[in-house]
Amino acid sequence: MTPRALTNITLFCISCSLFPLNAETDSRPPNFIVIFIDDMGYGDIGPFGSTLNRTPNLDRMAKEGMRLTSFYAAPVCTPSRAALMTGCYPKRVGLMYGSWHPVLMPGDEHGINPDEITIAEILKHREYATACIGKWHLGDQPAFLPTNNGFDTFYGTPYSNDMYPGNTGKSRNFPPYPLMRDEKVIGEITDQNTITKNLTDQALRFIEENQSNPFFLYMPHVMVHHPLHAGQEFQGKSSNGILGDAIEEIDWSVGEVFKTLKRLEIDNDTLVMFTSDNGPAAGIAGPLRGKKGSTFEGGMREPCIVRWPGRIGAGTQTDEITSTMDLLPTLARLAGSSAPSDRIIDGHDIWPILSDQLGARSGYEALYYYSRDNLNAVRSGPWKLHLKGDNGKPALYQLNNDIGETTNLIEEHPAIAERLAALMENARIDLGDGSDRPGKNVRPIGFWKNPKQLIPNANGKPVGRGDLKIDPQMWPTRHVVN
């Protein structure tokens, strides 16, 4: 951690101590478990209407907790994880893109700026034990790894499971797929069939070891990103091919987490959130239009369930606009802390919504849909203006009546379209749009000089960069870490 980041944390922790703990956190602040699935769609699990995949543990979780039906992430992996960790739009923290690919690649010179304050850092300063068990994907150089960004421990993979030697598409020349503990490569993953089970075992062990102190377990599963795999007990068991097998194994994993919490009698002390990092790649978005990578709803609206017995009403749901960016301010508040006040945080404390307080409303006057560095759409209340709607032309959708974005109402409601267009202009000034509109409130991305792959390629050549041309102007400022 850099001295500047330490100072920032010290400053806001001094300020937290001026405030008494919330009633919610009276004696012991709650544990937090965030289960973040890769590439799972809005329609891929039972509580969100799937009849293809059997998800009994998630069905029960939804019956015992709250379903969030307008919960948003970013359209692809790296930006989505950046938003969750920092409480900010990926564009604000420079992570809307990898250096030469839509996401960070092995040995990328970019990563999360260590000066950003992550949710793990905030909880660490409230004496939480913190672990990241699964796929990180916010940079694989030393300063960018979880253990330098608020996590006591990291077990898992630094980036996506399709970045392995067998995937030769576009002459990528990927090195072996690393398995890491903290900052060390402890092996190469050659058999992805065991990955969900392995991560689950590690997570259960962490819960067990930290049962008597507050903990934050961030569990970004490697599945169900392609190549899809499932453990032997799940292979061929679903009616939906290998995707169904992999989803049913994820559901099993969720069930094991709850079993462990109950056995250790900390179920009532633990808030568990389950969601996905972007729309479906292989799965389905249910009633939504578009899939992974899209700024239609299917690319960014996620299935989301939050459960905390006795604190969050059983069988409740909300359609208020919420997002991965809300985790940081919400978990910080529940832990008796608060979001940093020395910088812009885009997320909102959604505890009033989760606890079903009368009249609790979304904090988003506008929610922005970025694809890479391009501002494509905005949502305000039920209305969404998509600049690249039908036939690539601007379209206005009323999502409460038309969740599938089928009917363009721009002719019927010009004043609403104009109001939303003005909101988009605010975002262009603040966050930017394309390389000619850099945005006045974007912060530097982390930059590591002369990055090294965690495992060199056997043929001695680096990872292939493909043919994507990216304008370096996209990052107006960089924080050189080394």
Ligand SMILES: [Ca+2]
């Ligand atoms: Ca993903």
